[in-house]
Amino acid sequence: MNSIISLLLVAAVAAPGAPDKGRSEPVADPVYPAYGNPAIDVLHYGLDLDWKPSKRVLTGKAVLTVRAVKNIDKIALDFGHALRVDEVTVAGKRVKARHPGDDLVIPLRSPVAAGKRVKVAVRYHGTPAPVRTGQYRSDTSMLGFRSAGDGSAWALQEPYGAFTWFPVNDQPSDEARYDVAVTVPRGWAAVAHGRFQGRKGNTYRWRSTESVASYVTLLTIDHYDRFNDKGPRGIPITYWLRKGDRSQYLPVVRQTPAILRWLEQRLGPYPFSSAGVVVTSDSGMETQQMVTLAPDFLTPNVVAHEMAHQWFGDAVTPRTWRDLWMNEGFAMYFEWAWAAGHGSKKLETYLSDARAVDGQLRKLAGPPGHYKSDMFGVSNVYYGPALMLHEIRKQLGDKRFFATLRAWVQEHKGTTQDRASFVSWLNNKTGxxxxxxxxxxxxxxxxPATS
Structure with missing residues (x-):
């Protein structure tokens, strides 16, 4: 680890591609309770977007298939205040929605019973504005959709911020499937999460047939060149690089197939139908099926870290942000292991270095399981949990340890989990x-002391 908008809500029907596969059991997030709505479960998002770089205007239509978790008489979504709502209809009839701040509240003409669906189509446009979070880390102090002076744009949003560019239930426990189409001017390219479906004219299409948490969604628009590759078992991989980044970073991203093979040997099959890396202007993220990295972060070690997240964080997602350690501790451990196997430092050196600073990190940001809410993504949730995993490894031995981690991902793929479910499962699995x-x-x- 943001003018003119229209919303259209229509009758309850299934979204393309069996949307029940996007079913979740949302819960209120205890760390960032202002975001997300546990009363609804979005099964599918269909996003049809148009970006005008010269004007920095985003025009969109978002079609949401929503399942009521309990009886509801309104649908409340997270939606950026910088975007203007033009129209909302429910079951084909126009209603008047409220848009206070970063919330969109849509009244229903008649209540929707728990378990029933309603399909929401949202039209909108405007100049998106990022959200200022007040976080300690500089790269998470501003989240969501941003654009540069040349018209390029990118949207990264962990722990929240997807609402700055589309209406969304912006919490990790509500995962959904996506179809994304982005139209850009000639000479530009649009990259999103999921698997690339091709380009028709100047419209780039992406599809996620596996569930995606809103924080690992992606939109980035720039003058990209696409490069194709293949991973283990023929998995299609695409790399998206700007011309100025090509000579230096194409050799780095070309290591992705080898990194995935290394991870598969330890964690089992890569959990998605495609992979990729896109170079953006800022930060880095484990955006699902399309890892996002700024040039300052583009090293093989960091690619290994973000690819490990495809297993830990993307395929198996923390139910709430209290368990961020379930993402970062695992990815950090496998980054160290990858680096130790491909560099001069041994794993024990990485562990020793982490242990030397772990105490200060806990003092600064809190224990990994109870970090301070304005300290999201500080290294306390990386180092301590990674050290913990090594202690578990020492007790289980290498063979059982890696077999256990493989089983955790394969048995829980496409679900959200928390500390209680992980500990219960681990104890039962290992005895x-x-x-x-x-x-x-x-x-x-x-x-803690080590054994």
Whole structure:
């Protein structure tokens, strides 16, 4: 680790491609409760977007298939205040929605019972504005849709911020499937999460047939060249680089197939139908099926980290942001392991270096399982949990350890999980009670002793 908008809501029908596969069981997020609505479960988003770089205007139509989790008389979504709502219809009839701040509240003409669906189509346009988060980390202090002076644009949003460019239930426990079409002027290219479906004219199409959490969605628009590659078992890989980045970074991203093969040997099959890397102007993210990295972060070690997230964070997602450690601890551990196998430093050196700073990180940002809400993504949720995983590995031995991690991902792919479900599963799977060890590493204000 943002003029003119129209919304159209129509009758309840199934979205393309069996939207029940996007079914989730949303819960209120305890860390960032202002975002997300646990009363609804969005099954599918169909986004049809148009970006005008010269004017920095985004025009969109968002079609949402929504399942009521409980009886509802309104649909409340997260939606950026910088975007203007033009029209809302429900079941083909126009209604008057409210758009206070970054919320969109749509009244229903008649209540929708729990388990029933309603299909919402949203038309909008405007100049998106990012959200200022007040976070300690500079690269998470501003999130969501941003654009540069040359008209290029990118949207990264962890832990929230997808609402700056489309109406969304912006919380990790509500995953959905996506179809995204983005029209840009000639000479520009649009990259999104999911698998590239091709270009027709100046419209780029992307599809996610596996569920996606809103924080790992992606939109980036620039003068990209596309390069094709193949990963393990023929998985299609695309790389999207700007001309100025090509000579330096194409050799780096070309290491992706080897990185995926290395990860598969330890974690089992890559969990999605495609992979990729896109170079953007800022930061880096494990955006689903299309890793996003700025040039400053584009090294093989970081590619390995973000690809490990495809298993930990994307395929299996934390139910709430309290368990961010489930993403970062696993990815950090496999980054260290990759680096140790492909560089001069040994894994023990990475572990020792992390242990040397872990105590100060806990003092600064809190224990990994109870970090301060304005300290999202500080290294306390990376280092301590990675050290914890190594302690589990020492008790299980290499063979059982990697077999256990493979089983965790393969048995829980496409779901959201939390600490309680992980600990219960781990104890049952291994026949060893790791509860005290995990609680110590996640909750202690100081670094636990090692065995």
């Amino acid at each position: 060893t009670d790791f509860t005290a060890l995990i609680d110590d590493w996640l909750d202690s204000p100081t670094t």
